[in-house]
Amino acid sequence: MFMAGFRSMVRILTRNGLFPLFLVLLSAYFALPSIIPGETGSFTFEAESIKVNRLDILEAAVSSGAYDTAPQNIKDANERQLELLRVTQGDDVAASLKAQAEIARIDMGLYEDGNLSADPTLLEASSALLDGLAGLDDPVLFDTTVQEPMVYRLSEIIGTIPPLLLFVPQVALAFAAFRAIESDRFGFQLPMSERGKIAVAACAATVVFVAGFVLALLPSALLSALRNGVGDPSYPVVMIQGGSVLELTVLSALLRSIAMLLAVTVFASSVSAALFAVSRTAVPGCLILIALGFVPSIPQYFNETFILHDALPFLPTTYLYVAPVGGWPTYLNLTDVLPVQGATWELGMCVLLGVSAALIFITGVICAFVRRGWNRMRRGSHARV
Amino acid sequence: MLAFSDLTVRVGTRELLSRVSGEVVPGRVRALVAPNGSGKTTLMRALIAADDIRRSGEIAADGVPLEDAAAYRKLVFYVPGDASILYPLLTVRENLDIVKRCWGSPVDILRLAERCKIDSFLGKRVRFLSLGMRQQVALAVGYLTGARYLLLDEPMNALDPTNLEVNSEIVRSLCGDGVGVLMSSHILGNVDDLADDVLFIKGGKLVSDPGTRRGSAIVYKELFG
Numbered sequence: 160m161f162m163a164g165f166r167s168m169v170r171i172l173t174r175n176g177l178f179p180l181f182l183v184l185l186s187a188y189f190a191l192p193s194i195i196p197g198e199t200g201s202f203t204f205e206a207e208s209i210k211v212n213r214l215d216i217l218e219a220a221v222s223s224g225a226y227d228t229a230p231q232n233i234k235d236a237n238e239r240q241l242e243l244l245r246v247t248q249g250d251d252v253a254a255s256l257k258a259q260a261e262i263a264r265i266d267m268g269l270y271e272d273g274n275l276s277a278d279p280t281l282l283e284a285s286s287a288l289l290d291g292l293a294g295l296d297d298p299v300l301f302d303t304t305v306q307e308p309m310v311y312r313l314s315e316i317i318g319t320i321p322p323l324l325l326f327v328p329q330v331a332l333a334f335a336a337f338r339a340i341e342s343d344r345f346g347f348q349l350p351m352s353e354r355g356k357i358a359v360a361a362c363a364a365t366v367v368f369v370a371g372f373v374l375a376l377l378p379s380a381l382l383s384a385l386r387n388g389v390g391d392p393s394y395p396v397v398m399i400q401g402g403s404v405l406e407l408t409v410l411s412a413l414l415r416s417i418a419m420l421l422a423v424t425v426f427a428s429s430v431s432a433a434l435f436a437v438s439r440t441a442v443p444g445c446l447i448l449i450a451l452g453f454v455p456s457i458p459q460y461f462n463e464t465f466i467l468h469d470a471l472p473f474l475p476t477t478y479l480y481v482a483p484v485g486g487w488p489t490y491l492n493l494t495d496v497l498p499v500q501g502a503t504w505e506l507g508m509c510v511l512l513g514v515s516a517a518l519i520f521i522t523g524v525i526c527a528f529v530r531r532g533w534n535r536m537r538r539g540s541h542a543r544v
Numbered sequence: 545m546l547a548f549s550d551l552t553v554r555v556g557t558r559e560l561l562s563r564v565s566g567e568v569v570p571g572r573v574r575a576l577v578a579p580n581g582s583g584k585t586t587l588m589r590a591l592i593a594a595d596d597i598r599r600s601g602e603i604a605a606d607g608v609p610l611e612d613a614a615a616y617r618k619l620v621f622y623v624p625g626d627a628s629i630l631y632p633l634l635t636v637r638e639n640l641d642i643v644k645r646c647w648g649s650p651v652d653i654l655r656l657a658e659r660c661k662i663d664s665f666l667g668k669r670v671r672f673l674s675l676g677m678r679q680q681v682a683l684a685v686g687y688l689t690g691a692r693y694l695l696l697d698e699p700m701n702a703l704d705p706t707n708l709e710v711n712s713e714i715v716r717s718l719c720g721d722g723v724g725v726l727m728s729s730h731i732l733g734n735v736d737d738l739a740d741d742v743l744f745i746k747g748g749k750l751v752s753d754p755g756t757r758r759g760s761a762i763v764y765k766e767l768f769g
Contacts, residue, residue, distance in 0.1 A: 160614075160646070167642040174633050342594045345629040345639075345685060349646055350617040439595035 168363035185375035193382040196303035200491040214244040253298040260289035291395025308390025312383040314413040318487020322480040326452040333431035336360040337441035353526040361428040416485030422511040429518040436525040478507035546693040551601035562748040568724040575739035576728040582745040584728040621691035625698030627678035632671035660684040676702040732760040
């Protein structure tokens with residue numbers, strides 16, 4: 160019976176006009192950067208940028224005698240960095256990246272000796288990314304989005320999609336699923352338990368969203384694969400998260416993001432299920448989810464003065480936006496993408512799935528015990544039980 | 545039988561039926577007649593535990609209590625008079641496919657569609673059908689469930705004379721197969737033609753016409769003026 164109901168609900172959801180609209184919008188959004196070149200931020204590591212931002216400045220400083228009275232270790236460091244900076248002006252990308260990696264390590268050394276004022280986390284992130292790039296079998300920078308191979312492109316898509324563009328379809332599908340079992344439709348009269356009906360709606364909304372999302376990714380995946388190949392799954396991804404440097408590969412970032420997306424979808428469905436069990440309409444779940452979806456975008460949410468700041472790692476709202484948790488490839492890893500101490504992908508998965516499990520349990524309790532009494536009046540009286 | 549006892553039904557703060565009892569017997573059509581707003585639809589929706597209806601009392605079909613939703617809903621099916629139970633974005637065929645799949649009905653959809661005179665628009669989305677056509681489909685859905693007790697809420701209202709006769713014949717046939725029908729209606733001629741007995745709702749109570757069969761119109765006039 161569950162499978163019959165599930166298949167029927169999938170049919171109802173996919174015939175809803177929202178579904179093809181969601182597919183088309185997302186597909187177009189994902190595929191456009193594979194057709195129209197977009198900036199990747201790789202200029203940060205390219206010759207011209209390095210010349211202007213470091214080489215010219217250091218050369219001018221050294222030749223003007225600014226370091227004549229500096230300690231010997233600083234003079235040695237400057238000399239070595241000048242050599243390496245000149246290497247970056249060549250055409251050899253691999254050599255340039257290796258040189259930049261060593262420059263970053265020298266900067267770290269100077270910082271640790273107290274001779275350089277810098278953000279140590281930024282230094283560490285920069286150094287880690289350059290080391291990762293330099294260590295590839297075929298070190299390469301992607302100047303535009305059109306050059307990106309498939310795995311890189313897919314990981315970047317999930318990382319850069321506006322969070323609400325993902326969250327709104329999840330909410331809309333959950334709404335449509337629970338609307339389909341409200342008391343004015345024959346779905347309400349399905350010959351199954353209340354728990355079964357709610358489970359059908361929640362599972363169908365989850366599966367349809369995930370399947371739709373994968374379908375929407377296909378055009379972009381094909382375009383980038385045909386043009387640039389699958390890509391190196393070990394391409395480095397380095398981010399600053401929770402005050403620490405997170406080092407991943409592009410494949411692990413993609414898998415983490417997909418897992419997180421699934422967890423968020425399960426969470427959205429379980430919130431809808433619990434609220435439907437209480438209210439018997441789809442509207443409250445939809446409204447609550449929309450409200451929750453906006454929470455992480457409140458500027459004060461990640462602020463240290465926020466009243467729930469210490470609890471943030473344990474709140475599901477902290478993980479509703481997939482990219483900062485899962486990670487995505489970028490050359491511009493200059494900010495903390497998830498400025499919550501202790502918030503990690505692992506904890507986020509536990510929180511989302513744990514809260515979902517609790518909500519599912521509560522839904523079951525409501526269906527089994529509470530609802531039997533809610534619409535029943537005490538016999539012989541007109542009071543509501 | 546589908547039996548309700550000591551049933552009190554409220555919508556919001558308004559009590560529509562007070563401690564009423566009755567039953568729907570397999571193989572018989574029981575009609576429910578009353579002025580608008582008396583509680584016909586409310587009674588039927590109470591019998592399927594619709595969420596906007598508050599009730600007290602006992603309801604069971606063939607001994608299966610209403611609270612045992614999975615088993616009860618295999619036995620009892622409600623068809624409203626406005627065909628709102630259908631999914632408007634699906635085709636007629638898709639609506640029927642879902643019912644057949646979920647209720648495990650052995651009935652052949654095409655044969656049923658021919659019998660209900662809906663075969664010519666099986667491929668059309670419900671939202672593009674007229675009210676009468678949608679009502680034909682809603683009734684077909686009810687027949688397809690194979691429920692032992694059908695609650696038909698003003699089923700013939702939107703139907704033309706031909707389809708009224710078609711569906712009356714189908715209801716008679718289902719009763720011959722042991723299906724019990726509770727049917728509300730304002731079309732008193734059809735009530736007299738189809739129903740084995742008639743219940744009226746007056747002042748929150750059920751009043752039966754005790755078999756003298758003077759005609760529903762006469763009894764209606766006596767009760768409600």
